[in-house]
Amino acid sequence: MLGYIQRPMEWAFEKTELGFDVLFGRAWNPMFYLGALCYFNFWIVAASGVYLFIVFETSVLGAFNSIEVITQEQWYFGGIIRSLHRYASDALVLTTMVHLLREFALDRYRGVRWFSWIIGVPILWLLIICGINGYWLVWDELAQMIAVWTAEFIDWFPIFGEPIARNFLTKGSLGDRFFSLLIFLHIALPLILLLFMWIHLQRMNRARVNPPAGLAIGTFLMLLILSLLYPAVSHPQADLSHVPAVIHLDWFYLFIYPLIDAWSAGPVWALLYGVTGLLMIMPWLPPEKYDAPAVVNPEQCNGCERCFDDCPYGAVIMKQRTDGSPYEKIAVVNTASCAACGICVGTCPTHTPLRRDDQITTGIDLPDLTLHQLRGEVVAAVAGLPDGPRVILFGCARAVQVEEMNIPGVATVALPCTGMVPPSLLDFMLRRGGADGVFLTGCGDGECFHRLGGQWVEERLDGTRETFLRTRFSKKRIHLNWAASADADRLQQDIVTFRDSLADLPDETDLVEASLNEADGEGVS
Amino acid sequence: MSVRQDKMPRGAGRYIGQFVGYLMFALLIGYFSASPDWSYFPADKALIKLSFTHAGQRKEACSDRTARELANIPKTAKVPKACPRERHPVYIRLLLNDISVFEGKAEPSGLSRGGPSHIYETFQVPPGQHSLTLEVRDNGPDKPGFSHTAQVDLRGRDILAIDLDRSALMLGLPSR
Numbered sequence: 001m002l003g004y005i006q007r008p009m010e011w012a013f014e015k016t017e018l019g020f021d022v023l024f025g026r027a028w029n030p031m032f033y034l035g036a037l038c039y040f041n042f043w044i045v046a047a048s049g050v051y052l053f054i055v056f057e058t059s060v061l062g063a064f065n066s067i068e069v070i071t072q073e074q075w076y077f078g079g080i081i082r083s084l085h086r087y088a089s090d091a092l093v094l095t096t097m098v099h100l101l102r103e104f105a106l107d108r109y110r111g112v113r114w115f116s117w118i119i120g121v122p123i124l125w126l127l128i129i130c131g132i133n134g135y136w137l138v139w140d141e142l143a144q145m146i147a148v149w150t151a152e153f154i155d156w157f158p159i160f161g162e163p164i165a166r167n168f169l170t171k172g173s174l175g176d177r178f179f180s181l182l183i184f185l186h187i188a189l190p191l192i193l194l195l196f197m198w199i200h201l202q203r204m205n206r207a208r209v210n211p212p213a214g215l216a217i218g219t220f221l222m223l224l225i226l227s228l229l230y231p232a233v234s235h236p237q238a239d240l241s242h243v244p245a246v247i248h249l250d251w252f253y254l255f256i257y258p259l260i261d262a263w264s265a266g267p268v269w270a271l272l273y274g275v276t277g278l279l280m281i282m283p284w285l286p287p288e289k290y291d292a293p294a295v296v297n298p299e300q301c302n303g304c305e306r307c308f309d310d311c312p313y314g315a316v317i318m319k320q321r322t323d324g325s326p327y328e329k330i331a332v333v334n335t336a337s338c339a340a341c342g343i344c345v346g347t348c349p350t351h352t353p354l355r356r357d358d359q360i361t362t363g364i365d366l367p368d369l370t371l372h373q374l375r376g377e378v379v380a381a382v383a384g385l386p387d388g389p390r391v392i393l394f395g396c397a398r399a400v401q402v403e404e405m406n407i408p409g410v411a412t413v414a415l416p417c418t419g420m421v422p423p424s425l426l427d428f429m430l431r432r433g434g435a436d437g438v439f440l441t442g443c444g445d446g447e448c449f450h451r452l453g454g455q456w457v458e459e460r461l462d463g464t465r466e467t468f469l470r471t472r473f474s475k476k477r478i479h480l481n482w483a484a485s486a487d488a489d490r491l492q493q494d495i496v497t498f499r500d501s502l503a504d505l506p507d508e509t510d511l512v513e514a515s516l517n518e519a520d521g522e523g524v525s
Numbered sequence: 526m527s528v529r530q531d532k533m534p535r536g537a538g539r540y541i542g543q544f545v546g547y548l549m550f551a552l553l554i555g556y557f558s559a560s561p562d563w564s565y566f567p568a569d570k571a572l573i574k575l576s577f578t579h580a581g582q583r584k585e586a587c588s589d590r591t592a593r594e595l596a597n598i599p600k601t602a603k604v605p606k607a608c609p610r611e612r613h614p615v616y617i618r619l620l621l622n623d624i625s626v627f628e629g630k631a632e633p634s635g636l637s638r639g640g641p642s643h644i645y646e647t648f649q650v651p652p653g654q655h656s657l658t659l660e661v662r663d664n665g666p667d668k669p670g671f672s673h674t675a676q677v678d679l680r681g682r683d684i685l686a687i688d689l690d691r692s693a694l695m696l697g698l699p700s701r
Contacts, residue, residue, distance in 0.1 A: 023546040090554045161634045163645040169686045170697035222547040241699035243566040243682040248559040
């Protein structure tokens with residue numbers, strides 16, 4: 001059921017991302033830095049808020065006047081700061097919502113990611129409450145509307161003895177201390193929000209919390225120019241004896257009030273509870289699919305910490321060995337955090353170079369697809385190809401469905417993540433696996449479903465990250481091309497071009513060793 | 526080995542592309558931060574807020590405790606009168622130009638129903654001069670209470686607050 005909603009959304013996101021590639025380039029594509037942009041916008045809001053706090057007067061008359069002074073008389077600084085505060089806050093809601101929708105569309109909210117998703121729900125509401133709280137401080141007609149409607153909305157639950165809305169009955173009802181309370185809330189709530197934003201990332205290893213400098217500068221300049229050209233201004237001062245005529249509503253934060261107007265308080269409360277409840281149970285709604293978590297083989301693990309470094313979810317921890325092994329540490333998998341992506345298998349050095357053992361046993365492996373099984377699958381797949389340039393195509397189950405491709409001379413295998421491929425397997429396929437070329441693809445460039453798989457593969461092949469690719473073959477025989485699902489046609493064309501290019505490469509048959517089956521009968525099952 | 530297909534145009538096109546991207550972002554934020562306008566209250570109406578806190582009469586009158594009853598009460602609670610806490614609901618009727626616009630009752634607050642009753646109701650009325658009558662019965666539905674009548678002159682979007690201070694009428698009117 002959810003798949004019917006996700007698939008068109010995923011397609012739309014991928015098309016949008018390809019469009020943004022053209023505008024911003026892949027490296028600065030804002031769609032890949034939505035979470036980091038949320039943090040960036042938060043810091044702009046926080047920094048500008050410090051100045052606003054300094055000039056703000058916590059009284060009925062002073063609240064409006066102090067903001068009006070910086071807006072009108074100090075437009076060149078205070079006014080810009082105020083506008084930045086507003087627009088960065090709006091940008092924060094926008095990036096947060098797109099981030100949420102994208103994580104849903106790309107199915108990045110279930111499995112081991114449930115924790116981040118669940119923590120994201122209070123973040124959402126805290127963000128909206130912070131914004132409403134902020135608009136209240138200005139004490140203009142918009143603030144008056146928010147104050148009265150919020151009080152009436154809360155009063156729908158008869159939990160308070162005296163209706164809160166009575167505090168806004170007449171001009172005399174409101175005291176200066178009310179604004180002290182509001183400013184306290186406007187500091188405390190964002191701090192709580194920041195705490196939740198921090199917790200949100202606790203099960204993510206190497207989370208991106210800063211956008212690239214170019215994107216950060218561009219975003220800031222955009223907000224700054226917007227603040228200069230279209231400065232934020234107040235409504236007329238609040239007057240509790242008149243209903244405001246027209247409200248220039250900030251729809252990013254205040255969308256709830258027209259809903260209350262249209263539906264009344266009860267249905268809106270039901271909607272809020274319903275949406276919150278749905279978001280909270282979504283990670284456990286069908287279809288649920290969990291692969292068995294990675295398993296450490298103590299005899300093979302040498303405690304090198306590479307799997308610990310590379311795991312995107314922090315699911316591998318290192319512990320002191322107590323089994324008498326000469327190695328000091330051993331990797332231990334936290335099964336609750338393991339997504340079974342296999343990135344740890346790809347970096348484990350115990351199979352470098354890939355040995356001729358009957359049974360490959362790595363330091364860490366996936367029970368559902370061991371490296372031994374993987375080697376057998378790819379060798380068998382290549383063996384079935386006709387004569388001519390033969391290519392083994394490694395793909396990711398979360399990206400273009402490579403197994404559905406039917407390209408002559410190309411055998412395919414889909415992995416939980418392309419990051420599962422050990423560099424030694426690439427060399428092995430050229431050396432003993434019968435392949436003339438190896439093609440790797442996976443989720444769109446920089447957008448690995450498991451966050452770091454694509455990056456690790458590139459760095460391993462480039463020789464900048466252990467475990468390095470060591471091969472005597474021309475590196476032109478190994479080709480990498482990340483492709484989003486929406487980019488399948490381009491990928492297919494690139495695979496064909498790569499296959500055809502192999503015929504033009506220098507002859508390297510002297511490097512090819514006899515195949516396993518023919519030479520020494522080693523098992524590859 | 527690794528093909529990174531960056532589609533970003535080079536030279537001036539690179540900056541034009543980013544400008545277009547940021548412009549879209551800015552337009553989206555700039556527009557929805559204060560638009561479209563929302564008007565939730567008709568210009569040709571005034572708003573009456575009927576809201577007060579008033580305690581109904583006790584349902585049972587206080588009675589003197591006998592010496593025997595007092596003897597059985599702990600020292601800290603030796604009060605000579607016994608007063609059952611439960612109060613009557615407050616029955617309210619608001620008439621505008623002798624036509625009833627609201628009739629209801631406010632239950633006493635508290636688990637023992639011994640607290641004051643609260644009411645908060647709003648009504649849209651046409652602007653102009655009106656005769657307002659507020660009838661309150663706080664000693665049961667059939668027993669007479671008290672009432673207030675006042676003349677008010679309301680304009681469009683005016684808010685008239687009707688409150689009670691004990692039993693005295695408090696009108697919150699816009700200053701002219």
